[in-house]
Amino acid sequence: MTISGLTRDVPADAAPAPGRAPLRLALLGFGTVGQAVARILTERTDVADRLRLTQVFNRDVARKRVSWTPADVAWTDSFDAVLAADPDVIVEVVGGVETAGTWVRRALARGISVVTANKLLMAAHGPELMTLAVEHGAHLRFEAAVAGGVPVIDAIRSGLAGDRFTRVAGILNGTCNYILSRMESGESMAGALADAQLRGFAEADPSSDVDGQDATAKLVLLAGVAFGRHVPAAQVATASIRRIDAIDFQYARRLGRTFRQLSIVESDGSGALRASVGPVLVPASSRFARNTGAQNLILITGRHGGATALSGEGAGGSPTAVAVVSDLLALSRVPANVAGPMERPWEPGCVIPPHATAYYLRFVVRDRPGILAAITTALARYDINVDAVLQERGFPKDQLPFVVTVEPCEVPALTAAMADVQAEGFHAEPPLVVPVLPEEDDAAPVQ
Numbered sequence: 001m002t003i004s005g006l007t008r009d010v011p012a013d014a015a016p017a018p019g020r021a022p023l024r025l026a027l028l029g030f031g032t033v034g035q036a037v038a039r040i041l042t043e044r045t046d047v048a049d050r051l052r053l054t055q056v057f058n059r060d061v062a063r064k065r066v067s068w069t070p071a072d073v074a075w076t077d078s079f080d081a082v083l084a085a086d087p088d089v090i091v092e093v094v095g096g097v098e099t100a101g102t103w104v105r106r107a108l109a110r111g112i113s114v115v116t117a118n119k120l121l122m123a124a125h126g127p128e129l130m131t132l133a134v135e136h137g138a139h140l141r142f143e144a145a146v147a148g149g150v151p152v153i154d155a156i157r158s159g160l161a162g163d164r165f166t167r168v169a170g171i172l173n174g175t176c177n178y179i180l181s182r183m184e185s186g187e188s189m190a191g192a193l194a195d196a197q198l199r200g201f202a203e204a205d206p207s208s209d210v211d212g213q214d215a216t217a218k219l220v221l222l223a224g225v226a227f228g229r230h231v232p233a234a235q236v237a238t239a240s241i242r243r244i245d246a247i248d249f250q251y252a253r254r255l256g257r258t259f260r261q262l263s264i265v266e267s268d269g270s271g272a273l274r275a276s277v278g279p280v281l282v283p284a285s286s287r288f289a290r291n292t293g294a295q296n297l298i299l300i301t302g303r304h305g306g307a308t309a310l311s312g313e314g315a316g317g318s319p320t321a322v323a324v325v326s327d328l329l330a331l332s333r334v335p336a337n338v339a340g341p342m343e344r345p346w347e348p349g350c351v352i353p354p355h356a357t358a359y360y361l362r363f364v365v366r367d368r369p370g371i372l373a374a375i376t377t378a379l380a381r382y383d384i385n386v387d388a389v390l391q392e393r394g395f396p397k398d399q400l401p402f403v404v405t406v407e408p409c410e411v412p413a414l415t416a417a418m419a420d421v422q423a424e425g426f427h428a429e430p431p432l433v434v435p436v437l438p439e440e441d442d443a444a445p446v447q
């Protein structure tokens with residue numbers, strides 16, 4: 001059986017569609033998320049009239065088999081066998097872009113709906129897969145791909161759909177937030193990262209988290225859902241948190257601020273978007289600063305309703321599985337004979353440069369007279385006004401850190417000024433440049 005037509009989102013906790021048999025589910029991938037999905041489906045006997053796990057697919061599946069799933073579940077390592085059984089929905093929790101993408105395409109092309117947690121696949125091929133789903137009367141849902149258990153996609157599509165969105169800004173990577181909030185309490189970057197790895201928040205190779213690719217993929221999906229535009233990940237201005245140092249938190253404290261990795265997409269009102277991911281200096285009193293540990297926090301801002309905040313567990317098997325099962329329950333509510341608008345496949349997005357903003361510039365220099373004058377002269381050359389200069393005592397003269405904050409300026413001017421500054425011979429390491437979130441920004445005023 002396939003689900004025909006496009007339908008509006010239906011509350012997940014509503015009664016099942018009248019006369020509909022339970023959806024037969026094939027689970028692709030029996031890893032962290034896949035096992036957590038199977039657990040919920042097995043334990044939630046109250047939804048057995050809507051959702052039935054019928055197949056589990058994984059490579060070398062014999063070593064994956066467990067005794068706690070229903071006895072009639074078929075275990076297979078053949079995707080052809082999955083398709084041959086004609087499930088109603090495929091739950092893709094394998095990950096990766098190429099192979100998983102091939103399976104998702106093959107399923108959608110047969111009219112089989114897909115629920116996926118795969119941010120990389122959706123960020124790379126979302127519009128194409130959505131078009132395929134529309135053409136074949138299938139559904140494609142991906143709540144779990146952004147912010148794990150936080151229902152941000154559902155909030156944008158349903159709860160806040162009456163608004164006209166101006167911006168979505170958030171902490172979308174729990175690993176970065178954990179590291180930065182540990183550093184706030186005096187931990188080094190290396191120590192905070194090792195701790196995150198020990199607790200299972202960070203992978204052995206943390207590059208995708210700390211360098212921003214994970215959050216960028218999620219931001220691409222939020223841009224699609226909130227603004228109907230596909231912004232390729234390569235067009236999102238992405239910066240790593242790696243260069244934030246313990247000393248930066250000392251300076252941030254003096255400025256009444258702290259660092260968070262923020263992902264921001266905003267509309268200019270005419271279809272063009274600004275999109276960025278990276279460290280931002282946020283007010284210590286802001287909601288972003290108060291969001292500590294591995295939690296995610298998303299502020300969705302609309303023209304009419306102002307800012308709405310959602311926060312919670314952005315990763316982990318169980319929270320992510322909740323999002324997957326919620327998508328499945330929503331599908332179970334779709335009457336088979338109802339066709340109607342879902343979202344259209346995202347159109348190509350046009351990305352424009354960021355607003356003029358204030359910046360935090362941290363230098364580490366081999367001290368000698370005239371350094372500050374050289375920096376302020378270079379900034380003045382491009383019409384950039386210095387706001388403050390801060391220097392902590394007690395550092396060696398050949399490794400002297402100090403900070404200059406500048407008033408709002410455009411990126412090209414700052415880039416040119418910093419190129420001039422970097423050409424000077426006094427640097428012990430390259431300068432760090434971090435945007436500063438305006439005080440009022442966190443309140444996200446109604447526009």
Ligand SMILES: NC(=O)c1ccc[n+]([C@@H]2O[C@H](COP(=O)([O-])OP(=O)(O)OC[C@H]3O[C@@H](n4cnc5c(N)ncnc54)[C@H](OP(=O)(O)O)[C@@H]3O)[C@@H](O)[C@H]2O)c1
Pocket residue numbers: 028029030031032033034057058059060092093094095096099117118119120144145148314315316317320
């Ligand atoms: N974990 C989270 O907190 C989280 C949160 C949000 C979204 N997600 C997304 O959820 C998806 C799954 O993540 P996960 O953490 O559950 O990953 P995982 O623990 O590595 O599980 C992936 C499963 O897929 C299987 N698999 C991998 N490649 C395969 C192939 N070519 N053929 C057949 N089976 C294959 C793996 O088998 P082996 O055991 O043989 O490797 C493993 O059982 C990813 O897209 C991820 O981005 C995860």
